[in-house]
Amino acid sequence: MPEGDTVWLAAARMHEALAGRRLTRADLRVPQLATTDLAGQFVTQVLARGKHMLTRLDGGLTLRTHFRMDGKWVIAAVTARPPGPDHQIRTVLANETWCAYGFLLHDIALVPTVEETRLVGHLGPDLLGPDWDADEAVGRLHAQPGRAIGEALQDQRNLAGIGNLYANEVLFLRGRTPWTPVSDAGNLNALVTTAHRLLRANRDRPEQSTTGDLRRGRQHWVYLRAGQPCLRCRTRIRTARLGQPPRDRAAFWCPFCQRGPSP
Numbered sequence: 001m002p003e004g005d006t007v008w009l010a011a012a013r014m015h016e017a018l019a020g021r022r023l024t025r026a027d028l029r030v031p032q033l034a035t036t037d038l039a040g041q042f043v044t045q046v047l048a049r050g051k052h053m054l055t056r057l058d059g060g061l062t063l064r065t066h067f068r069m070d071g072k073w074v075i076a077a078v079t080a081r082p083p084g085p086d087h088q089i090r091t092v093l094a095n096e097t098w099c100a101y102g103f104l105l106h107d108i109a110l111v112p113t114v115e116e117t118r119l120v121g122h123l124g125p126d127l128l129g130p131d132w133d134a135d136e137a138v139g140r141l142h143a144q145p146g147r148a149i150g151e152a153l154q155d156q157r158n159l160a161g162i163g164n165l166y167a168n169e170v171l172f173l174r175g176r177t178p179w180t181p182v183s184d185a186g187n188l189n190a191l192v193t194t195a196h197r198l199l200r201a202n203r204d205r206p207e208q209s210t211t212g213d214l215r216r217g218r219q220h221w222v223y224l225r226a227g228q229p230c231l232r233c234r235t236r237i238r239t240a241r242l243g244q245p246p247r248d249r250a251a252f253w254c255p256f257c258q259r260g261p262s263p
């Protein structure tokens, strides 16, 4: 599952390639939009809102796409071959220079730009948005004091942009297990501020490091490091499922560095 910083970087690249230019071709390969033709319109802006990408057009419409688990946008020269299998292409947006291919995208929708909030209005404060508001995010987390903090941090209605990687890493840095109730998770303002700092530090590059080290195997404290020694105390990192199926996910923690309940 991509994190907010991945979507942010993808939106920045899309904006660079598409904004201010006229679409020469636009394919939306989902049944309800298959007859919609956006060719001739100008792209005015591409931005990320949490993990949603919004492509705004001068005709007053916004195309919303979501990466979910496996989706991605890939930009290629308009003269080049598509950079992936044709059957995985869900959307194509091209101008005279660039062609953006949306592979395996989800939740493709076209709405009037003034009604974008219908699609993203439920999201909490966006960690990488211009209107990031730590106090508002903390208030939303506090509203469910008994919930496991590892789940609450990934609920996009509380704050938008954190996926499994940052949830696990932030909780390592703050010394709490993912199963710790929100009410016992310590200083929530420091927690969300740490998340904000990590996403900002990574948003301009494809690599995601929470340790400050970009070397392979040293980029994360606990995420995907089950069985390996903690980079801080050498204790073996553990993993277990967090949450109820089918929405459960892998959690990782160091039983020495992180206090709180665990399975």
Ligand SMILES: [Zn+2]
Pocket: 230, 231, 232, 233, 234, 235, 254, 255, 256, 257, 258
């Ligand atoms: Zn440790």
